[in-house]
Amino acid sequence: MINKEKSGKEQTIFGKEKNPSSIEPKKLTLDSHLKFRCHPGVRCFTACCGGIKIVLTPYDILMLAKRLEIPAHEFLEKYTVPTYLEKTDMPGVMIKLREDDKKCPFVTPEGCTVYTDRPTACRYYPVGMADFHEGGSRDSEGNELESAEEKFFFIVREDHCKGFEEDKEWTVREWRADQGVDVRDEMNREWLRLVMRRKSYGIQASLSEQAKRMFFMASTDLTTFRKFVFESSFLDTYEIDEETINKIKEDDVELMLFSFKYLAATLFGAQGLEVKPEKVKEKMARMKIEQGETVKKSIKDFEDLKTATAKAKADTGVVE
Ligand code: SF4
Ligand code: SF4
Numbered sequence: 588m589i590n591k592e593k594s595g596k597e598q599t600i601f602g603k604e605k606n607p608s609s610i611e612p613k614k615l616t617l618d619s620h621l622k623f624r625c626h627p628g629v630r631c632f633t634a635c636c637g638g639i640k641i642v643l644t645p646y647d648i649l650m651l652a653k654r655l656e657i658p659a660h661e662f663l664e665k666y667t668v669p670t671y672l673e674k675t676d677m678p679g680v681m682i683k684l685r686e687d688d689k690k691c692p693f694v695t696p697e698g699c700t701v702y703t704d705r706p707t708a709c710r711y712y713p714v715g716m717a718d719f720h721e722g723g724s725r726d727s728e729g730n731e732l733e734s735a736e737e738k739f740f741f742i743v744r745e746d747h748c749k750g751f752e753e754d755k756e757w758t759v760r761e762w763r764a765d766q767g768v769d770v771r772d773e774m775n776r777e778w779l780r781l782v783m784r785r786k787s788y789g790i791q792a793s794l795s796e797q798a799k800r801m802f803f804m805a806s807t808d809l810t811t812f813r814k815f816v817f818e819s820s821f822l823d824t825y826e827i828d829e830e831t832i833n834k835i836k837e838d839d840v841e842l843m844l845f846s847f848k849y850l851a852a853t854l855f856g857a858q859g860l861e862v863k864p865e866k867v868k869e870k871m872a873r874m875k876i877e878q879g880e881t882v883k884k885s886i887k888d889f890e891d892l893k894t895a896t897a898k899a900k901a902d903t904g905v906v907e
Contacts, residue, residue, distance in 0.1 A: 610715070615740040617760040623713055624753035627698055631749045635712065636699065637690035641682040642670060645806045645843050646774035647706040648680070653839075654704040659808040666692055675785045676794055678803040682706070707775060710766040713743045713750065714759055774840070777847035778806065784855055798854055805846040809839055812846050826861045 615621075626632075643651070652662040667680035685692055693701045699709070717739045740759050744751060763769055781802075785794070794802070805812045815821060816835065834841040851857035 609743050609745055611742040611744055613741065615714075615742065615759050617740070617758065617763075619740065619759050620756055621714065621742060621759065621762060622754065622756050623750045623762070624755035625750045626753075629749045629753070631747055633690075633694050633696070633698060634747055635745070636694035637684065637688060639684075639691070640670070641691065641706055641708045642672065643667065643680050643682065644707050644771075644775045645778055645809070645846070646771065646840075648807055649809060649839055649843060650704040651701060651706070654701050659810055663807055672782045673786050675782060676799065677782055677785050678799055680807055707768070707771040710768045710771060713745075713748065714762055714768075715741050715743050716772075717741070774843075777844065777851070781847065781850055781854065794854065802850055802854065805850055809842050809846070813842055816842075824862060824866050826863050 648659060648662065648667075651666070652659045655662060657665075663680060666683055668683045670679055670681045671677065672679040682691055682693075684690060691699075693699055693705075699705055757765070804815070813835070822832070831841075831845065835845045848857075848859045852860035
Protein backbone atom coordinates (compact mmCIF):
# COMPACT_ATOMS: atom_id res chain seq x y z
CA MET A 588 0.00 0.00 0.00
CA ILE A 589 2.87 2.32 0.83
CA ASN A 590 6.62 2.62 1.01
CA LYS A 591 7.90 1.20 4.24
CA GLU A 592 10.73 2.25 6.49
CA LYS A 593 13.44 -0.34 6.56
CA SER A 594 16.19 -1.02 9.06
CA GLY A 595 15.82 2.39 10.64
CA LYS A 596 16.68 4.11 7.37
CA GLU A 597 14.45 6.68 5.85
CA GLN A 598 12.63 6.15 2.68
CA THR A 599 10.83 9.09 1.18
CA ILE A 600 8.89 9.60 -1.99
CA PHE A 601 11.90 11.20 -3.61
CA GLY A 602 14.76 8.81 -3.39
CA LYS A 603 15.47 5.26 -4.10
CA GLU A 604 14.66 2.45 -1.72
CA LYS A 605 17.46 2.51 0.83
CA ASN A 606 17.29 -1.20 1.56
CA PRO A 607 18.72 -2.76 -1.60
CA SER A 608 17.44 -6.20 -0.70
CA SER A 609 13.84 -5.07 -1.32
CA ILE A 610 14.57 -3.76 -4.80
CA GLU A 611 14.46 -6.11 -7.71
CA PRO A 612 17.59 -5.36 -9.71
CA LYS A 613 15.82 -4.82 -12.97
CA LYS A 614 15.08 -1.61 -14.83
CA LEU A 615 11.46 -1.50 -15.94
CA THR A 616 9.75 0.65 -18.52
CA LEU A 617 6.15 1.78 -18.67
CA ASP A 618 5.36 -1.31 -20.74
CA SER A 619 6.95 -3.82 -18.36
CA HIS A 620 4.61 -6.20 -16.57
CA LEU A 621 4.00 -6.86 -12.91
CA LYS A 622 1.71 -9.16 -10.98
CA PHE A 623 0.24 -7.47 -7.96
CA ARG A 624 -3.01 -6.69 -6.21
CA CYS A 625 -3.73 -5.05 -2.91
CA HIS A 626 -7.26 -5.45 -1.54
CA PRO A 627 -9.04 -6.04 1.77
CA GLY A 628 -8.84 -9.81 1.25
CA VAL A 629 -5.03 -10.03 1.50
CA ARG A 630 -3.66 -11.42 4.79
CA CYS A 631 -1.39 -8.43 5.25
CA PHE A 632 -4.11 -5.82 4.65
CA THR A 633 -3.03 -2.46 6.15
CA ALA A 634 0.18 -4.01 7.56
CA CYS A 635 2.16 -1.44 5.61
CA CYS A 636 0.30 1.56 7.09
CA GLY A 637 2.37 1.63 10.27
CA GLY A 638 5.98 2.25 11.32
CA ILE A 639 6.56 4.35 8.26
CA LYS A 640 7.69 7.75 7.16
CA ILE A 641 5.28 9.39 4.75
CA VAL A 642 6.56 12.73 3.53
CA LEU A 643 3.82 14.98 2.18
CA THR A 644 4.09 17.09 -0.92
CA PRO A 645 2.23 20.41 -1.22
CA TYR A 646 -0.39 18.71 -3.39
CA ASP A 647 -0.82 15.93 -0.82
CA ILE A 648 -1.44 18.53 1.88
CA LEU A 649 -3.87 20.45 -0.30
CA MET A 650 -5.88 17.33 -1.13
CA LEU A 651 -5.91 15.90 2.39
CA ALA A 652 -6.95 19.20 4.00
CA LYS A 653 -9.77 19.54 1.46
CA ARG A 654 -10.82 15.95 2.06
CA LEU A 655 -10.97 16.50 5.81
CA GLU A 656 -12.60 19.90 5.29
CA ILE A 657 -10.17 21.70 7.53
CA PRO A 658 -7.74 24.56 6.83
CA ALA A 659 -4.14 23.64 6.02
CA HIS A 660 -2.78 24.99 9.30
CA GLU A 661 -5.18 22.78 11.26
CA PHE A 662 -4.26 19.77 9.15
CA LEU A 663 -0.56 20.43 9.73
CA GLU A 664 -1.06 20.78 13.46
CA LYS A 665 -3.18 17.66 13.89
CA TYR A 666 -1.72 15.22 11.42
CA THR A 667 1.88 16.07 10.68
CA VAL A 668 5.30 16.51 12.24
CA PRO A 669 8.21 18.48 10.77
CA THR A 670 10.97 16.79 8.86
CA TYR A 671 13.75 17.69 6.46
CA LEU A 672 13.36 16.76 2.82
CA GLU A 673 15.77 14.36 1.21
CA LYS A 674 18.52 15.04 3.74
CA THR A 675 18.64 18.71 2.80
CA ASP A 676 17.98 21.70 5.02
CA MET A 677 14.61 22.22 3.32
CA PRO A 678 11.84 21.88 5.86
CA GLY A 679 8.75 19.79 5.16
CA VAL A 680 6.24 17.64 6.97
CA MET A 681 5.45 13.97 7.30
CA ILE A 682 2.40 12.21 8.67
CA LYS A 683 2.31 12.00 12.46
CA LEU A 684 1.79 8.37 13.42
CA ARG A 685 -0.59 7.46 16.22
CA GLU A 686 1.06 7.35 19.64
CA ASP A 687 -0.39 4.00 20.69
CA ASP A 688 0.20 1.73 17.70
CA LYS A 689 2.55 3.84 15.52
CA LYS A 690 0.14 3.56 12.63
CA CYS A 691 -1.06 6.18 10.21
CA PRO A 692 -3.93 8.20 11.71
CA PHE A 693 -6.04 7.45 8.63
CA VAL A 694 -5.92 3.67 8.79
CA THR A 695 -8.72 1.52 10.20
CA PRO A 696 -9.18 -2.28 10.05
CA GLU A 697 -11.33 -1.62 6.98
CA GLY A 698 -8.54 0.22 5.19
CA CYS A 699 -7.52 3.76 4.40
CA THR A 700 -10.18 6.33 5.27
CA VAL A 701 -8.74 8.89 2.85
CA TYR A 702 -7.98 6.40 0.10
CA THR A 703 -8.92 8.50 -2.93
CA ASP A 704 -6.88 11.38 -1.53
CA ARG A 705 -4.05 9.33 -0.03
CA PRO A 706 -0.56 10.83 -0.27
CA THR A 707 1.80 10.31 -3.17
CA ALA A 708 4.07 8.02 -1.13
CA CYS A 709 1.17 5.63 -0.51
CA ARG A 710 0.54 5.34 -4.25
CA TYR A 711 4.02 4.36 -5.31
CA TYR A 712 4.45 0.97 -3.72
CA PRO A 713 5.41 -1.50 -5.16
CA VAL A 714 6.58 0.35 -8.29
CA GLY A 715 9.39 2.76 -7.49
CA MET A 716 10.62 5.39 -9.90
CA ALA A 717 14.23 6.48 -10.29
CA ASP A 718 15.25 9.96 -9.17
CA PHE A 719 14.01 12.80 -11.32
CA HIS A 720 17.33 14.48 -11.91
CA GLU A 721 20.59 12.77 -12.32
CA GLY A 722 23.00 14.27 -14.83
CA GLY A 723 21.64 16.60 -17.50
CA SER A 724 23.02 20.09 -17.90
CA ARG A 725 22.22 23.56 -16.68
CA ASP A 726 23.32 27.06 -17.60
CA SER A 727 25.15 29.32 -15.14
CA GLU A 728 21.81 30.44 -13.66
CA GLY A 729 20.73 26.92 -12.95
CA ASN A 730 18.18 26.69 -15.76
CA GLU A 731 17.88 23.32 -17.39
CA LEU A 732 19.45 23.06 -20.85
CA GLU A 733 19.25 19.37 -21.36
CA SER A 734 16.67 17.22 -19.64
CA ALA A 735 18.01 14.77 -17.12
CA GLU A 736 14.72 13.05 -16.65
CA GLU A 737 15.61 9.58 -17.50
CA LYS A 738 12.68 7.77 -15.97
CA PHE A 739 12.81 4.15 -15.17
CA PHE A 740 10.93 2.00 -12.75
CA PHE A 741 11.71 -0.85 -10.41
CA ILE A 742 9.82 -3.23 -8.19
CA VAL A 743 10.11 -2.96 -4.44
CA ARG A 744 9.20 -6.37 -3.03
CA GLU A 745 8.77 -6.50 0.71
CA ASP A 746 8.67 -9.89 2.42
CA HIS A 747 5.50 -9.25 4.38
CA CYS A 748 3.58 -8.04 1.33
CA LYS A 749 1.24 -10.71 -0.03
CA GLY A 750 0.07 -8.58 -2.92
CA PHE A 751 2.59 -10.32 -5.16
CA GLU A 752 0.81 -13.64 -4.67
CA GLU A 753 -2.33 -12.30 -6.34
CA ASP A 754 -3.15 -13.06 -9.94
CA LYS A 755 -3.83 -9.60 -11.32
CA GLU A 756 -1.36 -8.53 -14.01
CA TRP A 757 -0.65 -4.95 -15.12
CA THR A 758 1.81 -2.99 -17.14
CA VAL A 759 3.67 -0.37 -15.12
CA ARG A 760 1.74 2.24 -17.09
CA GLU A 761 -1.62 0.71 -16.14
CA TRP A 762 -0.61 0.34 -12.51
CA ARG A 763 0.50 3.95 -12.26
CA ALA A 764 -2.66 5.23 -13.92
CA ASP A 765 -4.78 3.09 -11.59
CA GLN A 766 -2.99 4.49 -8.54
CA GLY A 767 -3.23 8.07 -9.78
CA VAL A 768 0.56 8.39 -9.71
CA ASP A 769 0.78 10.15 -13.05
CA VAL A 770 -1.37 13.01 -11.86
CA ARG A 771 0.62 13.27 -8.62
CA ASP A 772 3.90 13.30 -10.49
CA GLU A 773 2.63 16.13 -12.64
CA MET A 774 1.51 18.11 -9.60
CA ASN A 775 4.68 17.42 -7.61
CA ARG A 776 7.21 17.80 -10.42
CA GLU A 777 8.35 21.42 -9.99
CA TRP A 778 8.40 21.16 -6.22
CA LEU A 779 10.48 18.00 -6.36
CA ARG A 780 12.85 19.77 -8.70
CA LEU A 781 13.41 22.44 -6.06
CA VAL A 782 14.25 19.80 -3.49
CA MET A 783 16.52 17.88 -5.84
CA ARG A 784 18.23 21.07 -6.95
CA ARG A 785 18.85 21.97 -3.34
CA LYS A 786 20.18 18.48 -2.73
CA SER A 787 22.55 18.71 -5.67
CA TYR A 788 24.10 21.88 -4.21
CA GLY A 789 25.24 19.93 -1.15
CA ILE A 790 25.49 21.05 2.44
CA GLN A 791 28.17 23.68 1.77
CA ALA A 792 25.58 26.09 0.36
CA SER A 793 23.06 26.89 3.05
CA LEU A 794 19.72 28.59 2.75
CA SER A 795 18.97 31.61 4.90
CA GLU A 796 16.46 31.13 7.72
CA GLN A 797 14.11 33.49 5.90
CA ALA A 798 14.35 31.41 2.71
CA LYS A 799 13.62 28.24 4.65
CA ARG A 800 10.61 29.82 6.31
CA MET A 801 9.31 30.98 2.94
CA PHE A 802 9.81 27.53 1.41
CA PHE A 803 7.96 25.91 4.29
CA MET A 804 5.08 28.38 4.21
CA ALA A 805 4.60 28.18 0.44
CA SER A 806 4.92 24.38 0.46
CA THR A 807 2.56 23.64 3.29
CA ASP A 808 0.00 26.40 3.72
CA LEU A 809 -1.48 27.92 0.60
CA THR A 810 -3.94 30.05 2.57
CA THR A 811 -1.06 31.92 4.17
CA PHE A 812 0.83 32.05 0.88
CA ARG A 813 -2.23 33.59 -0.80
CA LYS A 814 -2.40 36.24 1.93
CA PHE A 815 1.28 36.93 1.38
CA VAL A 816 0.67 37.43 -2.35
CA PHE A 817 -2.44 39.57 -2.07
CA GLU A 818 -1.92 41.40 1.21
CA SER A 819 1.75 42.38 1.06
CA SER A 820 3.79 44.44 -1.42
CA PHE A 821 4.20 41.27 -3.52
CA LEU A 822 2.09 42.42 -6.48
CA ASP A 823 3.87 45.79 -6.49
CA THR A 824 7.20 44.02 -6.63
CA TYR A 825 6.74 41.35 -9.29
CA GLU A 826 5.53 41.49 -12.89
CA ILE A 827 2.46 39.27 -12.90
CA ASP A 828 -0.14 39.37 -15.64
CA GLU A 829 -3.82 39.84 -14.95
CA GLU A 830 -4.72 36.36 -16.10
CA THR A 831 -2.37 34.76 -13.58
CA ILE A 832 -3.56 37.05 -10.81
CA ASN A 833 -7.16 36.06 -11.47
CA LYS A 834 -6.28 32.39 -11.57
CA ILE A 835 -4.28 32.29 -8.36
CA LYS A 836 -6.90 34.34 -6.50
CA GLU A 837 -9.41 31.52 -6.58
CA ASP A 838 -7.76 28.34 -7.75
CA ASP A 839 -5.63 26.51 -5.18
CA VAL A 840 -3.85 24.27 -7.68
CA GLU A 841 -2.90 27.30 -9.82
CA LEU A 842 -1.68 29.06 -6.69
CA MET A 843 0.38 26.01 -5.73
CA LEU A 844 2.00 25.84 -9.18
CA PHE A 845 2.66 29.57 -9.02
CA SER A 846 4.29 29.16 -5.59
CA PHE A 847 6.77 26.69 -7.12
CA LYS A 848 7.73 29.31 -9.70
CA TYR A 849 8.12 31.91 -7.01
CA LEU A 850 10.31 29.61 -4.92
CA ALA A 851 12.46 28.65 -7.92
CA ALA A 852 13.01 32.35 -8.69
CA THR A 853 13.72 33.48 -5.16
CA LEU A 854 15.71 30.48 -3.91
CA PHE A 855 17.64 29.63 -7.05
CA GLY A 856 17.35 32.68 -9.28
CA ALA A 857 15.45 30.73 -11.92
CA GLN A 858 13.67 32.62 -14.66
CA GLY A 859 9.89 32.86 -14.80
CA LEU A 860 9.11 35.60 -12.30
CA GLU A 861 10.50 39.06 -12.92
CA VAL A 862 10.83 41.94 -10.51
CA LYS A 863 9.26 45.16 -11.87
CA PRO A 864 11.87 47.47 -13.48
CA GLU A 865 10.97 50.37 -11.16
CA LYS A 866 11.57 48.09 -8.15
CA VAL A 867 14.95 47.08 -9.53
CA LYS A 868 15.81 50.81 -9.96
CA GLU A 869 14.60 51.58 -6.44
CA LYS A 870 16.71 48.78 -5.05
CA MET A 871 19.79 49.91 -6.99
CA ALA A 872 19.32 53.46 -5.69
CA ARG A 873 18.94 52.14 -2.15
CA MET A 874 22.04 50.00 -2.53
CA LYS A 875 23.97 53.01 -3.85
CA ILE A 876 22.96 55.09 -0.83
CA GLU A 877 23.79 52.20 1.51
CA GLN A 878 27.12 51.67 -0.22
CA GLY A 879 27.85 55.42 0.00
CA GLU A 880 27.08 55.34 3.69
CA THR A 881 29.27 52.28 4.19
CA VAL A 882 32.17 53.96 2.39
CA LYS A 883 31.70 57.15 4.45
CA LYS A 884 31.65 55.10 7.63
CA SER A 885 34.81 53.18 6.64
CA ILE A 886 36.62 56.48 5.95
CA LYS A 887 35.51 57.83 9.30
CA ASP A 888 36.57 54.62 11.10
CA PHE A 889 39.96 54.85 9.39
CA GLU A 890 40.40 58.49 10.39
CA ASP A 891 39.36 57.69 13.98
CA LEU A 892 41.87 54.86 14.07
CA LYS A 893 44.62 57.11 12.75
CA THR A 894 43.87 59.76 15.37
CA ALA A 895 43.74 57.15 18.16
CA THR A 896 47.06 55.64 17.05
CA ALA A 897 48.75 59.06 16.86
CA LYS A 898 47.44 59.92 20.31
CA ALA A 899 48.65 56.61 21.76
CA LYS A 900 52.10 57.23 20.31
CA ALA A 901 52.19 60.77 21.68
CA ASP A 902 51.09 59.51 25.12
CA THR A 903 53.80 56.84 25.26
CA GLY A 904 56.51 59.06 23.70
CA VAL A 905 57.14 56.69 20.77
CA VAL A 906 58.99 58.36 17.89
CA GLU A 907 59.15 56.76 14.40
S1 SF4 B 1 -0.67 -6.33 -0.09
FE1 SF4 B 1 1.20 -5.19 0.26
S2 SF4 B 1 0.56 -3.11 -0.18
FE2 SF4 B 1 -1.30 -4.29 0.20
S3 SF4 B 1 -1.72 -4.10 2.37
FE3 SF4 B 1 -0.48 -5.92 2.11
S4 SF4 B 1 1.58 -5.17 2.47
FE4 SF4 B 1 0.36 -3.40 2.04
S1 SF4 C 1 -2.78 7.51 4.08
FE1 SF4 C 1 -3.95 5.64 3.81
S2 SF4 C 1 -2.69 4.38 2.50
FE2 SF4 C 1 -1.38 5.94 3.32
S3 SF4 C 1 -0.49 5.07 5.16
FE3 SF4 C 1 -2.29 6.17 5.78
S4 SF4 C 1 -3.91 4.66 5.79
FE4 SF4 C 1 -2.22 3.79 4.62
